[in-house]
Amino acid sequence: MQRGPYNTISTTDIRFFDSLLGPNRLITDPDECESYNIDFPSTVRGASRCVLKPKSTEEVSAILKYCNTRRLAVVPQSGNTGLVGGSNPVFDEIVISMKSMNKILDTNELAGVLTCEAGCVLENLENHLTTVGLMMPLDLGAKGSCLIGGCVSTNAGGLRLLRYGNLHGNILGVEAVKANGDVVDALNTLKKNNTGYHLKHLFIGSEGTLGIVTKVVIQCPPLPKAVHLAFLGLASFDKVLKTYHLAKRELGEILSSCEMMDRLSIDVSINNLDMKNPLTSYENGHEFYMLIETSGSHLAHDEEKLSSFVEKAMNNDIIEDGTLTNETAKINNIWGLRERISEGVLRDGYVFKYDISLPFTSFYKVVEVLRDRLRDPRIIRISGYGHLGDGNIHVQVSIPEYYVDVAAQLEPFIFEYVSQCQGSISAEHGIGFKKTKYLHMSKTSSEIAMMYDLKKLMDPNGILNPYKVLMPVTTELQS
Numbered sequence: 001m002q003r004g005p006y007n008t009i010s011t012t013d014i015r016f017f018d019s020l021l022g023p024n025r026l027i028t029d030p031d032e033c034e035s036y037n038i039d040f041p042s043t044v045r046g047a048s049r050c051v052l053k054p055k056s057t058e059e060v061s062a063i064l065k066y067c068n069t070r071r072l073a074v075v076p077q078s079g080n081t082g083l084v085g086g087s088n089p090v091f092d093e094i095v096i097s098m099k100s101m102n103k104i105l106d107t108n109e110l111a112g113v114l115t116c117e118a119g120c121v122l123e124n125l126e127n128h129l130t131t132v133g134l135m136m137p138l139d140l141g142a143k144g145s146c147l148i149g150g151c152v153s154t155n156a157g158g159l160r161l162l163r164y165g166n167l168h169g170n171i172l173g174v175e176a177v178k179a180n181g182d183v184v185d186a187l188n189t190l191k192k193n194n195t196g197y198h199l200k201h202l203f204i205g206s207e208g209t210l211g212i213v214t215k216v217v218i219q220c221p222p223l224p225k226a227v228h229l230a231f232l233g234l235a236s237f238d239k240v241l242k243t244y245h246l247a248k249r250e251l252g253e254i255l256s257s258c259e260m261m262d263r264l265s266i267d268v269s270i271n272n273l274d275m276k277n278p279l280t281s282y283e284n285g286h287e288f289y290m291l292i293e294t295s296g297s298h299l300a301h302d303e304e305k306l307s308s309f310v311e312k313a314m315n316n317d318i319i320e321d322g323t324l325t326n327e328t329a330k331i332n333n334i335w336g337l338r339e340r341i342s343e344g345v346l347r348d349g350y351v352f353k354y355d356i357s358l359p360f361t362s363f364y365k366v367v368e369v370l371r372d373r374l375r376d377p378r379i380i381r382i383s384g385y386g387h388l389g390d391g392n393i394h395v396q397v398s399i400p401e402y403y404v405d406v407a408a409q410l411e412p413f414i415f416e417y418v419s420q421c422q423g424s425i426s427a428e429h430g431i432g433f434k435k436t437k438y439l440h441m442s443k444t445s446s447e448i449a450m451m452y453d454l455k456k457l458m459d460p461n462g463i464l465n466p467y468k469v470l471m472p473v474t475t476e477l478q479s
């Protein structure tokens with residue numbers, strides 16, 4: 001990939017940023033810039049020599065206005081937990097870190113509406129909402145580090161999507177800054193507001209290529225009074241599907257999460273992170289595991305429903321073993337087994353991660369197909385886990401270090417396979433840098449053409465997160 005037609009940052013530019021932000025919110029030391037240049041799983045590395053930390057929408061606006069005039073490329077960065085290389089510079093783009101914009105602005109308890117700056121950590125918002133009997137409609141393993149603006153910009157899915165839907169439904173309004181520094185105030189707080197174009201959707205999931213999100217308004221559901229978790233062991237993927245089918249029928253409106261993991265995925269948490277498997281009756285463990293969570297308002301009613309579901313599944317010989325709990329500590333421990341897989345697998349060495357949507361008929365087959373294709377002694381594990389209820393599987397292929405020939409066996413094969421199965425090459429992580437060249441496998445040419453039109457309209461100089469989502473269009477640098 002070639003560097004785009006952007007200017008290189010000069011001492012005059014640094015002086016401008018220094019006068020705008022002061023020395024504490026401007027980083028130019030190469031060592032300090034390092035963590036902003038590398039992604040969470042250490043798979044991409046940029047070469048930025050400048051990180052800016054605005055504290056207000058006005059500062060974001062002033063930065064973008066200046067960069068647009070000077071043709072300086074920028075990359076917005078929030079928690080830097082994204083898994084497609086979207087939040088890191090590719091060359092020397094200026095990093096705009098949103099971490100300092102972290103104020104909660106308003107909490108409307110009755111309407112269940114939270115308004116906050118884009119740099120709030122997801123877990124902090126969750127903790128804040130708990131104090132007023134509300135909750136965030138999304139939850140992810142990265143909640144302690146990811147920021148709400150990053151989640152909105154990737155339209156993050158996560159563990160509660162099955163129940164609460166995705167962020168296109170839960171974000172009521174946004175404030176965003178366009179490439180030229182103009183502020184778009186779309187901070188709607190109403191649930192219903194059908195007045196013209198729904199502009200907020202342009203910024204949800206566009207991965208920082210159309211504007212920088214500075215504030216968000218979120219519809220927050222009431223905190224459930226009763227949460228139960230069933231952790232199940234199963235012998236085959238066919239039985240996983242049967243259990244999901246039964247769970248939907250038996251648990252109905254209280255079903256809030258349905259996750260699956262194969263044996264090699266849970267092994268990551270148990271062996272690499274030294275966690276404990278609560279199901280011990282089978283000496284060698286189970287081929288598959290499921291987490292089925294219910295959230296409701298009546299402890300006894302929910303418990304009865306969940307117990308009766310598990311009993312039915314046992315009697316029908318669908319599950320081998322299971323445990324139920326409503327104790328917070330136990331729930332957190334069990335969720336930890338699932339949520340920490342991403343972290344634990346990194347201890348294997350290098351990990352190829354694929355976040356794909358597939359119809360249930362081919363959902364787990366992709367893992368088996370890859371195992372058949374890559375019979376290579378260097379491979380440590382090929383495993384699959386994910387948000388079964390959303391048709392979204394995460395496939396991980398881990399090896400001690402990056403090997404070009406292994407990469408070549410995996411890509412584009414896996415994306416072609418997903419495309420043939422009518423799946424999506426990115427279920428929830430986005431396109432970022434890593435998947436731009438495969439976008440056409442999940443979007444039609446007319447959709448891609450319209451995406452380019454929008455990009456040109458919103459960011460004519462292409463300064464916002466270049467090389468991401470869409471392949472760059474080469475334009476000459478105008479002075």
Ligand SMILES: Cc1cc2nc3c(=O)[nH]c(=O)nc-3n(C[C@H](O)[C@H](O)[C@H](O)COP(=O)(O)OP(=O)(O)OC[C@H]3O[C@@H](n4cnc5c(N)ncnc54)[C@H](O)[C@@H]3O)c2cc1C
Binds near residue numbers: 118152207211
């Ligand atoms: C352990 C782990 C578990 C995960 N689980 C899930 C999961 O279940 N579901 C899921 O969807 N994802 C998951 N992810 C991926 C990731 O956490 C999410 O995509 C998250 O939403 C990224 O948030 P962030 O604050 O880290 O954003 P970043 O990684 O910093 O940025 C992500 C993208 O958004 C852009 N961006 C960031 N902030 C802004 C802004 N304010 N305005 C405009 N653009 C911006 C960046 O340029 C980049 O393209 C997981 C990651 C890890 C490490």
